[in-house]
Amino acid sequence: MREWTILGAGALGCTFAALLTAKHRPVSLLLSERHRRHFHPALEFIALNERRRLVSTHPRHAEQATGIECLLVMTKAYQVLPALNNLRGLPADTPIILLHNGMGVAEAVARAFPHNPLLAGVTSHGALKEGPWQVRHTGKGETWLGPVNDKGRAFAHLLKPLADALGHAEWSEDIVSLQHRKLAINAVINPLTACHHIRNGQLHEPRFADVLNQLAEEVHAVLTRLGETETLAQFLRRLNSVIGLTATNYSSMHQDLAHGRPTEIDYITGYVLKHAEDLPVPVCRQLYNEVKKQGG
Ligand SMILES: NC(=O)C1=CN([C@@H]2O[C@H](COP(=O)(O)OP(=O)(O)OC[C@H]3O[C@@H](n4cnc5c(N)ncnc54)[C@H](OP(=O)(O)O)[C@@H]3O)[C@@H](O)[C@H]2O)C=CC1
Numbered sequence: 001m002r003e004w005t006i007l008g009a010g011a012l013g014c015t016f017a018a019l020l021t022a023k024h025r026p027v028s029l030l031l032s033e034r035h036r037r038h039f040h041p042a043l044e045f046i047a048l049n050e051r052r053r054l055v056s057t058h059p060r061h062a063e064q065a066t067g068i069e070c071l072l073v074m075t076k077a078y079q080v081l082p083a084l085n086n087l088r089g090l091p092a093d094t095p096i097i098l099l100h101n102g103m104g105v106a107e108a109v110a111r112a113f114p115h116n117p118l119l120a121g122v123t124s125h126g127a128l129k130e131g132p133w134q135v136r137h138t139g140k141g142e143t144w145l146g147p148v149n150d151k152g153r154a155f156a157h158l159l160k161p162l163a164d165a166l167g168h169a170e171w172s173e174d175i176v177s178l179q180h181r182k183l184a185i186n187a188v189i190n191p192l193t194a195c196h197h198i199r200n201g202q203l204h205e206p207r208f209a210d211v212l213n214q215l216a217e218e219v220h221a222v223l224t225r226l227g228e229t230e231t232l233a234q235f236l237r238r239l240n241s242v243i244g245l246t247a248t249n250y251s252s253m254h255q256d257l258a259h260g261r262p263t264e265i266d267y268i269t270g271y272v273l274k275h276a277e278d279l280p281v282p283v284c285r286q287l288y289n290e291v292k293k294q295g296g
């Protein structure tokens, strides 16, 4: 049975590891340098029903890349390339699956690993790190994978074990479109909540109505230019539904900024700005500058 190696043993990576091992899939965690020479304990996984389970996985370090059969990359967007560049011995036929938020990384990975099958995915599962080697699954969602390069097209069979473990996994030949749809939501909710220090649901307060609409229009216009066909009305409905469903959450960008960590803004708002060309995107630009000013 093929072993899944997860690069990025954080909230989402550990959650996927726990869900895969629950279905008896072999999983190894490719650990960052700070874990070297440390004891690697079992991971405590808190399921949606509050049940706690200890999950044992096989730890790996970068120099053990030669044995990797299938690589799920679940670091933050800005960590993907440095992390992959450490894997000098990664076999050229090992599929690399990128599951981070934001866009613009896959192109660089395709250049750095021209021979590997490359896939990208989007997931709406939620996960939170509650302590060292303790993660909580906060929401069950959908997961979609699709090919980034031609070799990636031969790996649709990876969906079966993923769907068994995650409850849902589907293939899309147009994964970029699904990434755009997720990015559009993140490009509105994340910088606004991060800059105003609010929970997602507070975006429905009347004081945010104008800025929310203007930002949504800017983001929608850029994605339309990129070929997406969702109408503004459909996008607003989807956006308002996500704000409602995640009302009590602090967005990932809010959390990163509040904890003094880098954010994924370059791959979310930065992606919108990069593709805006002559379209006016003043709110996007202002929020980008503000997040950067606050250290993100
Ligand atoms: N959490 C969630 O609910 C969701 C997250 N996402 C997206 O998934 C991605 C991961 O998110 P999340 O799990 O929350 O992030 P985390 O920061 O919790 O996890 C990232 C992990 O990557 C590890 N890492 C970084 N660099 C390396 C490296 N060079 N080698 C090995 N490991 C490395 C980090 O290790 P270390 O701790 O040592 O730095 C960390 O454990 C992000 O793009 C996020 O936006 C998408 C949907 C939902």
Ligand SMILES: CC(C)(CO)C(=O)C(=O)O
Pocket (backbone or CB within 6 Å): 101, 185, 186, 189, 190, 200, 242, 246, 249, 250, 251, 252, 253
């Ligand atoms: C959907 C949303 C905005 C939920 O908080 C998210 O994906 C994030 O925080 O990054």
